[in-house]
Amino acid sequence: MINTIKINCENRFYSHKDKDFIGVSNENEVEKLRIELDEEKIIENTIPYLEIEFPDMTKKIIQMNRKSDTEAEIEIKNSLLKQEGCLKLQFVLINNDNTVFKSEIFELKVLEAINATENLEDDYPGILTRIDELEKKVDNMQFDTFNYDNLQNKPQINQVELDGNKELSELGLKEMTNSEIEKLLEMED
Numbered sequence: 133m134i135n136t137i138k139i140n141c142e143n144r145f146y147s148h149k150d151k152d153f154i155g156v157s158n159e160n161e162v163e164k165l166r167i168e169l170d171e172e173k174i175i176e177n178t179i180p181y182l183e184i185e186f187p188d189m190t191k192k193i194i195q196m197n198r199k200s201d202t203e204a205e206i207e208i209k210n211s212l213l214k215q216e217g218c219l220k221l222q223f224v225l226i227n228n229d230n231t232v233f234k235s236e237i238f239e240l241k242v243l244e245a246i247n248a249t250e251n252l253e254d255d256y257p258g259i260l261t262r263i264d265e266l267e268k269k270v271d272n273m274q275f276d277t278f279n280y281d282n283l284q285n286k287p288q289i290n291q292v293e294l295d296g297n298k299e300l301s302e303l304g305l306k307e308m309t310n311s312e313i314e315k316l317l318e319m320e321d
Contacts, residue, residue, distance in 0.1 A: 134164045134205075137238065139223060141171040144236045154219060154240035158247055160210040165240075167223050172201035173233055174225065180204035181224040187217030187242075193224075216244045 138148040147170075155163040167180065174180055180196040194212075196204040204223075212219070218239050225233035 133162065134166050135240070136166045136168055137223075138168045138170070139235045141169050141173055141233070144234070146236060146238045149238070149240075152239075152241060153243050154221075155208045155213045156243045157213050157216045157245045158210060159208070159213055159245075163208040164205055165208060166199075166203060166205045167196070167235075169202045174198050174201050174204055175227075178225045178227045178232065181226060182206060183222040183224055184212065185220040187215045187219070213242050216242050218242075 135149065135151045135154065137146050137150075139146050154165060165182070167182075178198075180198055182194050182196055184192050184194065186192070194206065196206045199205050218241050220237050220239055222237045223233075223235040224231060
């Protein structure tokens with residue numbers, strides 16, 4: 133996006149601005165500023181500059197790119213947009229270290245940006261999102277090996293043999309077929 137400032141060389145006033153802002157804070161190379169003169173003053177040995185006064189009153193100068201004898205342009209870098217507020221700008225032409233032209237001072241705003249750093253959480257996360265979150269929680273958990281005898285709150289184990297290999301029938305259980313297992317799984321869905 134290009135913001136064009138037209139300057140009348142005779143009275144040094146700017147006659148037109150496309151926009152009253154130069155960019156949004158912390159943007160980089162999104163906007164361009166073009167200066168158009170009504171006379172051919174940006175000749176071969178002339179260097180176009182932009183003098184800038186920031187909202188905190190610091191002043192800087194930056195060289196522009198010559199496009200033609202009547203046009204100069206610059207990409208708006210993040211360094212120009214670091215302070216929100218109004219920038220004062222003045223177009224300057226220098227030839228052999230001599231200032232040969234200065235425009236009237238004009239102002240452009242640096243618009244405020246929110247610059248958020250975190251994503252908004254979904255109010256109604258889907259099942260896959262919830263599973264991913266739970267997996268991450270489990271992955272981040274620290275499982276320490278422990279000794280049952282050292283537990284403070286030991287679970288009560290009544291009437292269960294802890295050792296030996298027993299058949300299902302000895303424990304009062306019967307073996308299930310694949311179709312019975314499938315029916316159980318269908319009931320859970």
